[in-house]
Amino acid sequence: MADAPVSSSVVPTASAMSTASAASAAAPAGATASATSKSGPADLAQGDYRRLQAAVEELLILKGIVNRDEIDREVAAMDARSHQRGAAVVARAWCDPQFKAQLLSDAPAAVRSMGIEFGPMHLIVVENTPAVHNVIVCTLCSCYPRALMGMPPQWYKSIEYRSRVVREPRSVLAEFGLTLPPAVTIRVHDSTADMRYLVLPQQPEGTDGWSEQALAETLSADSLVGVALAKVAG
Amino acid sequence: MSATVPIRNQVSETVPVRYQVGERVRVRHAVSGGHLRTPHYCRGHTGVIERVCGRFPNPEELAFGHSGLPSLPLYRVRFRSRELWPDYQESENDMIEIEIFQHWLEADHG
Known part of the structure; x- marks a missing residue:
């Protein structure tokens, strides 16, 4: 689309x-x-x-x-679509290594296996690790994984975000309150054509054994495009 | 909504995939009008094929009511941020990955 x-x-x-x-x-x-x-x-x-x-x-x-x-x-x-769909997908991946493997290799199939209606969207899920942090942008317009996230926020569509996050991603992330050590590689993904992207954030410390539902609540829309981390509330 | 685009010039020909994962490619430095999905900031720069995404109708044709067929191979190309922005200050390993259609790429032999 x-x-x-x-x-x-x-x-x-x-x-x-x-x-x-x-x-x-x-x-x-x-x-x-x-x-x-x-x-x-x-x-x-x-x-x-x-x-x-x-x-x-x-x-x-x-x-x-x-x-x-x-x-x-x-x-x-x-x-009716909101980032809660994307959050449910990520929470499932944190709990189920097989699902996670499929999500990273064939995201549309993995998402459909959860019963989420998905349309013809081509989705790529990119995983944050201690060494790599992923950020999503569409420099040309406002492509966003709408089937899993609903409408993009206003800032995502702004000229400022779209032009700066490819040029100075760490400064932009710092403005969102996210400062990454220089040793962490930043991978910016520019959705210029038919693919859409979702970030698989790192699971927050201290949440082992949590239910998928509780885990999903640690995920904001911002965390699923890579301008924030998953966080335990409070 | 794509179903409402009038289909013309139906073609069944298959455009072969020319580049493999890991291959070095250069984005053509073309300047042209129309509906392009190749950002200016990567034109003329070299990167590495990160993955082959499949074949998709050509957006430069689709935007003007044509079928966009034959579908063209679409790649994700990985660039070092310092390759795209020689004065990039933030971290040497940072990278940007961009979806680019095959007709915008040429092999880069160094």
Whole structure:
């Protein structure tokens, strides 16, 4: 499901689009919810997007390409997805070495074996170890493992994150509160085409023997794209 | 939504996979318009094939209502961050892996 072909056919100037989204997402990395509510120009840009979206939706319905029910169903299905799906997958991998091996070699098959509806997405799971830390980005647009995570947060789509995390990942991670020793290699994954990525974080210390459900609660959405670690609350 | 893209130029030909895991490749330094999935920051740089992802319709064609067929081999190419950014300060071993279609790659023999 490439987002980009849709936007490139709808919006004639991709650069105008990025400029506008940069303005609306000018909050520093780590600030999640407030990015849309601050400045006037950002609000204007958001308004433009809403009008654009409504116009395209009307056209698609008028032309009989999709109907209202199909749109509502897709929106409801998207809203029902959250990072808890990804967290459940990772928690299972922590508890079941065979499942973990399959998840790393054939992630779609492993995820489907948990009964998670997955669509045609091609997924690669990358494992954090004491020596390697993985971070996910889509420098070209906002590709994100939506089937397992729902919608990406605003910062993930921001020009700041997308341009800086490939250039100075450690500085960006530090802004998220994650400082990694120089001996840990950082592997940044740029989802430029058909693959989507999920990070398999390291299991937090002191959680051996925990239930999958309790383990899943140590995983934030941020940890599953590599800008945070799995953590025990409190 | 991809089902709504009109299918034209249906082709059944298979494009052979040209590069193997571990092989050194260089990203073509082409400048062209259209809908490209090859970021500018890796063009002209060399890396190593990390894995072969399979064959996928060409996004440069798909974006304009064509079928994107024949599907093209897609690779993950691993670059050293210092190869991409000569002034990269953070750590010598850091790396970036990028999905790149075969027609953007050429063998790099050193």
